[in-house]
Amino acid sequence: MTALAVTRATVERALHDRTALFFMVLLPVAIIVVIGVTVSGFDQFRVGLVTARQAGPVAQELTADLAAAPGLRTHAYDSAADARTALRRAELDAVVVVPSGLDANVRAGRSVTIPVLVEPSGSAGHSAVSSVAAVVADHAARLQAARFATDETGGDFAANLTLAHAAEQGASPISVRTETVNGDSDYLPLGYSYSTPTMLVLFVFINALGGGAAIVQTRRTGVYTRALAAPVSPRTLVAGEAAAYLLLALLQSLLIVGIGALAFDVAWGDPLAAGILVLVWAVVGTGAGVLAGALFSTPEQVHAVGPAFGIALGMLGGCMWPLALVPDWLRTAGHATPQAWAVDAWTTLLSRDGGLRSILGELGVLSAFAVALLALASLALRHRLTGSRPA
Missing domain, CATH: 3.40.1710.10 (abc type-2 transporter like domain)
Structure with missing residues (x-):
């Protein structure tokens, strides 16, 4: 068994899970519509x-x-x-x-x-x-x-x-066009341009956490134990699961980006910068999901704690409201979460017409989160697979 086989099996299992598809596709789109309609018209x-x-x-x-x-x-x-x-x-x-x-x-x-x-x-x-x-x-x-x-x-x-x-x-009367040069807006554009990127940040992370239940279930059913009895290393299993979670996170991100652009006319800013930001955030979600699968003991624990923890981080990180509106101490605390840095990067791209160079700082912090989460997830899952205690 290779890492690619593990990846394929995990992705196929997720795509055949109707509950997972609901949280991956339908729920994010529904909330994007509700929040987009709610905040539309605030500039009128x-x-x-x-x-x-x-x-x-x-x-x-x-x-x-x-x-x-x-x-x-x-x-x-x-x-x-x-x-x-x-x-x-x-x-x-x-x-x-x-x-x-x-x-x-x-x-x-x-x-x-x-x-x-x-x-x-x-x-x-x-x-x-x-x-x-x-x-x-x-x-x-x-x-x-x-x-x-x-x-x-x-x-x-x-x-x-x-x-x-x-x-x-x-007639062709003279018109006035307003252009903000080097703008420093701390707010995402209102309407769907506000709800779509923030829900992308929120749900990619939440779904990755919730997906950790599949790793827990696989551990409990002994699939990993039987795989390790064959000439398969723990590193191969960990790499396969991480690749599967990355593919699922990217798939959900691309769906939200595509729906936002086609159905809600969301402009995602500089294509290269937006693409790299989506990729880095998918890696952050991957690390969180695999780590959840390694730390929790039952799928029920993942389902109970994972989404609540993801929502709490999303609220603290500015997915529900702009951090520019909260007190300084709460804004500082919010930037202890990766969500705040991701929202800051989207604000730079969508509200300040920034490019890749403009978000290098945010990408650096998010990359550090991704590396840390992947390293912890890899160590924790390998320990679960090879430790003396039963998984």
């Missing part, structure tokens, strides 16, 4: 829109422009009283009240004021006013163009407004 202002039931086309177009603005997340209300209540409950950052006589005043050439309601102590509300004002200003520019055409050349105001809108769509 919550704005309530109050428009008269019999609003004219100008008011309707303004409402549509506000709803389509990328920086606003709008919700329509039937009355200003309902919107004010939601504002007081902190369900909204601001409320836009579209005047009922907007169309008549615009057609008559009179000035119109758009009320925007905010809470006095709400900083987000005052920031939302700027975003609302930008949308209103764009809308007002079209109205002024239509008003000017009507005054100078005559014709119908609605027709001129349609022409102004068409001219705006066909």
Whole structure:
């Protein structure tokens, strides 16, 4: 029996285990969706829109422009009283009240004021006013163009407004592009770009720990003992199991990366740096999984302790929330785990547009974790296989 035969047998057994496949594929994707949806929209202002039931086309177009603005997340209300209540409950950052006589005043050439309601102590509300004002200003520019055409050349105001809108769509106005140079953001991008890499870090490690139960079961059933009775060395068995766990960790990582890119439009940053980071993290998970299989005495112990321990490390290491939000002492404690260094590396790649050179420090620490875990796992498993006590 060679190490490759051990690897093949372990991988085939894992791929035929429906429970293992559930934790490897379905559960991570489900949590990615839930967390991605939850944190999406945090970079948008919550704005309530109050428009008269019999609003004219100008008011309707303004409402549509506000709803389509990328920086606003709008919700329509039937009355200003309902919107004010939601504002007081902190369900909204601001409320836009579209005047009922907007169309008549615009057609008559009179000035119109758009009320925007905010809470006095709400900083987000005052920031939302700027975003609302930008949308209103764009809308007002079209109205002024239509008003000017009507005054100078005559014709119908609605027709001129349609022409102004068409001219705006066909023009190529000057746009402003914001680019952060040498950015130092400590947060992953919101939405699926936050949940996908953090769940990759979390679940590759947890599944590797849980997979240690298979090694324990193999020990208890005497398979290793019978293999050692043949001309097979303990080193061969250890190498075969480690290779199998590495292949499974890489398979799960590639599935999460592929699903994130294709289904959730996640940009993984520099391909070379991301690929090396995925590989190193898979090696970290491999060491943890083989070590769990060597240390625990029963599969039930692995299933009870392994996932809970993996989740605890994930929470401490920033997989559930950014470490930039926690106190300094907790951030320092979090970096005693490999998860924190992996999340830091993904933050550099996805939020700071970093490359391989930018994450060399994190990769070095993760490589040290991987070497230490693999060395301990190898020694512990060889001791189990050759020790005087029964496995």
